[in-house]
Amino acid sequence: MKSGVRHSEPAEYRSRSVDGTERTVEIAAIPIEFEGGPAVLAFARDITERKAIQAKLVEADRLAALANELGQGHVWFECDVTSQQALDAAVAHVTRELGRIDVVMANAGIATFGTAVTTAPDAMARVIDVNLTGVIRTVSATLDAMIAARGYYLLVASAASFAPMPGLAAYAASKSGVVGMTLPIARELARVGIRVVTIAPGIFDTAMVGGFDDRLRASLAAQVPFPARLGRADEYAALVRHIVENQMLNGETIRLDGAIRMGPK
Secondary structure, eight states: OOOSOOOOOOEEEEEEOTTSOEEEEEEEEEEEEETTEEEEEEEEEEOHHHHHTTTSOTTHHHHHHHHHHHOTTOOOOOOOTTOHHHHHHHHHHHHHHHSOOOEEEEOOOOOOOSOTTTSOHHHHHHHHIIIIIHHHHHHHHHHHHHHHHTOEEEEEOOGGGTSOOTTOHHHHHHHHHHHHHHHHHHHHHGGGTOEEEEEEEOSBOOHHHHTSOHHHHHHHHHTOSSSOSOBOHHHHHHHHHHHHHOTTOOSEEEEESTTOOOOOO
16 A cells, blocks of 8 residues: 555644643554555644653652552662663662562563554664563573572563554564563573563553543453453453462463454454
8 A cells, every 4th residue: 555654753743722731742644454445544642741751761750659658678770671781780779679589570662553664664673672672681681680589580472472453563573572582481491490471461451551542442442352341450460470479380471361362454
């Protein structure tokens, strides 16, 4: 399909709301194919507040407040998974504060929406760097601590690893890579008593999904056969706890998706 959209990098526009306040809006477009012919999906979101705190870690205040609420023995550190140096420093801080690391969850992830034809190569490479290479860096940075503790690696993939929607090629490739590395890493680390399990969640009520409008959220929830709703954080946490406690779970990818299978359109 021919399209005037050359890449999926979002563009920013300034506008004014009804009350005269200046806002920053981010707009992206994705050419797709429906049964009735070609179409373009356009996404727009107000990012005024995000721009105001762009130089800061988005959840820094919440993380600091939670660590303070939980009290002694609970700490948090900012970390960039695209930097081995930053990861090494974060691991050093954690081991210095807490003495050891028992469980590592590699959960950092981003997505770029756009087809392989329309997406800028650098944007796709960025997704791979965070979602896949970031997991490799995380494992590398924590390996000595995990060997000492005979700990557990919990890697995070996605239901998109198996049946991704159009426009998610880079995301699917990155998450499929995580699935692919699960068994070999588990076998490599078996001799030092470390287990490796990957979770492949479906559509969960995360901060990213929370930014969608109500109609889109309802549409996503309707795609889940049962229960026909978005997944909850406590359900995800329950699986994480079970994985850690069940010694026979190793080298496996577990889908947590309500039986959803993304369609081709």
